Amino acid sequence: MSGDAVETPLLEVRGLAMHFPVSEGIVLSRKVGDVKAVDGVDFAIKRGETLGLVGESGCGKTTTGRCILRLERPSAGQILFDGQDISGLGRKDLVALRRRMQVIFQDPYSSLNPRMKVGDIIAEPIKVHGVEPDANRRRARVRELLSICGLDPKFADRYPHEMSGGQRQRVGIARALALDPEFIVCDEAVSALDVSIQAQVVNLLEDLRERFRLTYLFIAHDLSVVRHLCQRVVVMYLGRIVEMADCDELFDNPLHPYTQALLSAVPIPDPRVEATRDFRPAPGEVPSPINPPSGCVFHPRCPMAVEGCKRARPVLRELRPGHWVACSEVQ
Amino acid sequence: MSALLDVRNLHTEFRTGAGLVRAVDGVSYTVDPGETVAIVGESGSGKSVGAMSILRLIPDPPGRITQGQILFDGRDLLRLSQVEMREIRGRDIGMVFQEPMTSLNPVLTIGRQITEVLEQHQGADRLAAERRALELMEMVGIADTGRRLKQYPHQLSGGMRQRVMIAVALACNPKLIIADEPTTALDVTIQAQILELMKQLTLRLNVALIVITHNLGVVARYASRVNVMYAGRIVEAGSADAIYHDPRHPYTIALLRSVPRLDQPRRARLDPVDGQPPDLTRLDGGCAFRPRCRFAVEQCGEARPALAPTGEAGHFAACFRSDELVAARDVAAREVAA
Ligand SMILES: Nc1ncnc2c1ncn2[C@@H]1O[C@H](COP(=O)(O)OP(=O)(O)OP(=O)(O)O)[C@@H](O)[C@H]1O
Numbered sequence: 085m086s087g088d089a090v091e092t093p094l095l096e097v098r099g100l101a102m103h104f105p106v107s108e109g110i111v112l113s114r115k116v117g118d119v120k121a122v123d124g125v126d127f128a129i130k131r132g133e134t135l136g137l138v139g140e141s142g143c144g145k146t147t148t149g150r151c152i153l154r155l156e157r158p159s160a161g162q163i164l165f166d167g168q169d170i171s172g173l174g175r176k177d178l179v180a181l182r183r184r185m186q187v188i189f190q191d192p193y194s195s196l197n198p199r200m201k202v203g204d205i206i207a208e209p210i211k212v213h214g215v216e217p218d219a220n221r222r223r224a225r226v227r228e229l230l231s232i233c234g235l236d237p238k239f240a241d242r243y244p245h246e247m248s249g250g251q252r253q254r255v256g257i258a259r260a261l262a263l264d265p266e267f268i269v270c271d272e273a274v275s276a277l278d279v280s281i282q283a284q285v286v287n288l289l290e291d292l293r294e295r296f297r298l299t300y301l302f303i304a305h306d307l308s309v310v311r312h313l314c315q316r317v318v319v320m321y322l323g324r325i326v327e328m329a330d331c332d333e334l335f336d337n338p339l340h341p342y343t344q345a346l347l348s349a350v351p352i353p354d355p356r357v358e359a360t361r362d363f364r365p366a367p368g369e370v371p372s373p374i375n376p377p378s379g380c381v382f383h384p385r386c387p388m389a390v391e392g393c394k395r396a397r398p399v400l401r402e403l404r405p406g407h408w409v410a411c412s413e414v415q
Numbered sequence: 416m417s418a419l420l421d422v423r424n425l426h427t428e429f430r431t432g433a434g435l436v437r438a439v440d441g442v443s444y445t446v447d448p449g450e451t452v453a454i455v456g457e458s459g460s461g462k463s464v465g466a467m468s469i470l471r472l473i474p475d476p477p478g479r480i481t482q483g484q485i486l487f488d489g490r491d492l493l494r495l496s497q498v499e500m501r502e503i504r505g506r507d508i509g510m511v512f513q514e515p516m517t518s519l520n521p522v523l524t525i526g527r528q529i530t531e532v533l534e535q536h537q538g539a540d541r542l543a544a545e546r547r548a549l550e551l552m553e554m555v556g557i558a559d560t561g562r563r564l565k566q567y568p569h570q571l572s573g574g575m576r577q578r579v580m581i582a583v584a585l586a587c588n589p590k591l592i593i594a595d596e597p598t599t600a601l602d603v604t605i606q607a608q609i610l611e612l613m614k615q616l617t618l619r620l621n622v623a624l625i626v627i628t629h630n631l632g633v634v635a636r637y638a639s640r641v642n643v644m645y646a647g648r649i650v651e652a653g654s655a656d657a658i659y660h661d662p663r664h665p666y667t668i669a670l671l672r673s674v675p676r677l678d679q680p681r682r683a684r685l686d687p688v689d690g691q692p693p694d695l696t697r698l699d700g701g702c703a704f705r706p707r708c709r710f711a712v713e714q715c716g717e718a719r720p721a722l723a724p725t726g727e728a729g730h731f732a733a734c735f736r737s738d739e740l741v742a743a744r745d746v747a748a749r750e751v752a753a
């Protein structure tokens with residue numbers, strides 16, 4: 085591809101939706117509605133980019149990630165990976181895809197098999213995909229992966245419970261790297277770690293991105309980590325994107341009232357700053373995705389809401405170059 | 416003013432397969448009436464075990480409080496019988512934990528959880544207890560109280576459940592509330608609501624609060640004093656301002672520097688605390704932070720440094736080099752800023 089041509093994004097989702105049926109009754113169960121976990125989402129991720137995905141619990145971040153990884157079959161929409169629509173692929177075609185996309189989970193405790201040695205955990209995907217049939221070379225590869233992730237190769241003989249949380253998370257990362265993927269979904273990958281260890285793993289993820297030209301979808305609720313790591317950020321609320329912009333633009337100039345509420349709710353680790361900061365948390369609870377509010381889903385909690393917000397669902401509009409907002413009141 | 420809570424030289428141990436864990440290894444601090452004290456520190460450093468020791472809720476076996484005094488309102492809690500202790504818990508000392516689902520009774524309605532406490536500790540009759548329950552629920556910001564009273568914990572959101580926990584904790588007008596990671600499981604905007612509520616209520620009712628959290632922003636916003644723990648000990652203690660603006664222990668300095676801040680320009684790289692958390696079964700006689708410490712010298716391997724005055728009055732650090740490392744700390748901070 086020539087340098088000045090517009091590069092096709094590595095990943096693009098168009099109108100992505102994932103509705104889970106909700107049923108009632110145990111004997112004669114009947115469908116009573118849908119959880120609109122993801123409800124019409126569009127975004128793209130460039131090669132080598134880290135896109136942050138933030139928003140409150142249950143807003144559909146994990147479901148979005150699982151659809152992209154095709155661990156779920158989306159109810160609607162397209163998922164273009166390297167130009168190919170993978171949203172309808174069958175089991176066989178997905179195997180080849182799995183090598184190129186990986187995931188790192190939040191919980192290093194439950195995502196590693198406690199009965200397997202660390203070396204076998206990391207070697208497993210290599211074996212499953214038949215990448216390296218030779219056992220010796222596979223062991224060498226495991227040692228290499230461990231040291232890439234900042235662990236002593238001797239750890240190959242340990243069990244997960246013999247390691248600290250930070251070390252286990254590094255094992256999870258080593259396993260995700262085993263097949264040389266291009267794209268990794270990091271779903272709360274550093275959230276369970278102690279603050280002092282979190283910074284080590286954040287630095288590791290950054291190093292790996294540069295070294296292997298990785299592309300990340302970084303799902304997290306810690307906004308300061310997202311700001312540190314991401315180039316662009318998507319903010320979701322109740323299954324929909326409310327705002328999307330370059331990282332600095334989003335944090336310096338949040339336009340959607342929900343993003344503003346989210347950012348102002350983050351306390352700054354400095355008592356002098358906090359003593360002078362005027363701060364009123366957004367009222368109300370996150371509504372249920374089974375019965376989402378009409379119109380703009382944020383209107384019951386929104387300080388700017390007007391009558392019209394109850395009726396029309398706001399569309400995502402590009403208010404400044406690259407800065408998209410779904411709010412009819414923001415100009 | 417005498418302290419409401421005076422913890423003196425507390426030791427709590429666990430016998431485990433891997434060896435003896437000195438989870439709390441000589442901890443002393445005080446909490447004044449109405450004051451908010453935060454406890455921060457590495458995962459596994461003994462924050463929860465310390466709090467559970469105050470409440471005498473350490474599972475025995477494998478755990479045991481082996482030494483110390485816990486003076487609450489002048490009485491040593493460690494000398495009370497289990498029956499007397501049950502009176503204190505829930506009446507004089509309220510508790511709020513991370514996961515309200517595990518501390519609320521799943522088969523009791525919200526109303527009953529509150530009235531039960533009132534009947535048990537204050538001998539209130541059913542009607543008076545119900546009136547008070549409604550009042551408490553309004554106080555913690557639960558709308559539609561009549562309907563909510565009849566609901567069960569699983570019918571409420573995480574934020575609502577935490578409000579109920581706070582209502583239960585406040586029911587008998589306690590003097591102290593111990594909150595262990597009260598908002599960690601909640602969303603950012605809900606976390607902010609709950610914390611503001613706790614701050615407002617503790618101020619209004621003059622309740623002292625011990626809050627255990629990993630969130631250094633939460634500490635900065637809500638605590639007047641801070642205890643920093645590492646490997647079972649308090650390694651630094653002082654006013655929130657002293658801890659954040661004049662930290663005197665290398666762990667505190669490293670901890671504060673490792674978190675990215677939304678109010679500061681993005682840094683090229685984070686500056687983590689190097690190395691791994693300590694294995695409490697394998698501590699030697701030296702400073703427990705030594706393997707990760709950028710300032711360690713030979714002396715640090717010879718003894719464990721005691722908590723000693725440093726900086727302003729009321730500021731303590733357990734480091735042999737706390738006075739001399741101030742200069743090095745400030746040079747490093749300027750380098751990071753540049
Ligand atoms: N398999 C499923 N069946 C039914 N509902 C589901 C399923 N998976 C997710 N949901 C619902 O979809 C919504 C979105 O869930 P999701 O896990 O994607 O949220 P999230 O943004 O990742 O939240 P969190 O921050 O808590 O991880 C939630 O209401 C959830 O309960």
Ligand SMILES: Nc1ncnc2c1ncn2[C@@H]1O[C@H](COP(=O)(O)OP(=O)(O)OP(=O)(O)O)[C@@H](O)[C@H]1O
Pocket residue numbers: 429430431436438456457458459460461462463464465474477478695
């Ligand atoms: N029931 C138990 N049996 C054995 N060891 C225990 C038990 N409870 C706690 N410990 C040990 O005591 C030490 C202190 O644990 P504690 O729960 O107080 O840590 P913490 O500072 O609260 O950590 P976190 O931030 O992860 O909650 C840890 O090493 C822990 O493994």
Ligand code: SF4
Pocket residue numbers: 664665666702703704705706708709710711712715720733734735736737
């Ligand atoms: S006593 Fe020594 S090793 Fe311990 S924190 Fe101070 S300088 Fe570091």
Ligand SMILES: [Mg+2]
Pocket residue numbers: 145146147
């Ligand atoms: Mg999730």
Ligand SMILES: [Mg+2]
Pocket residue numbers: 462463464595
């Ligand atoms: Mg704890």
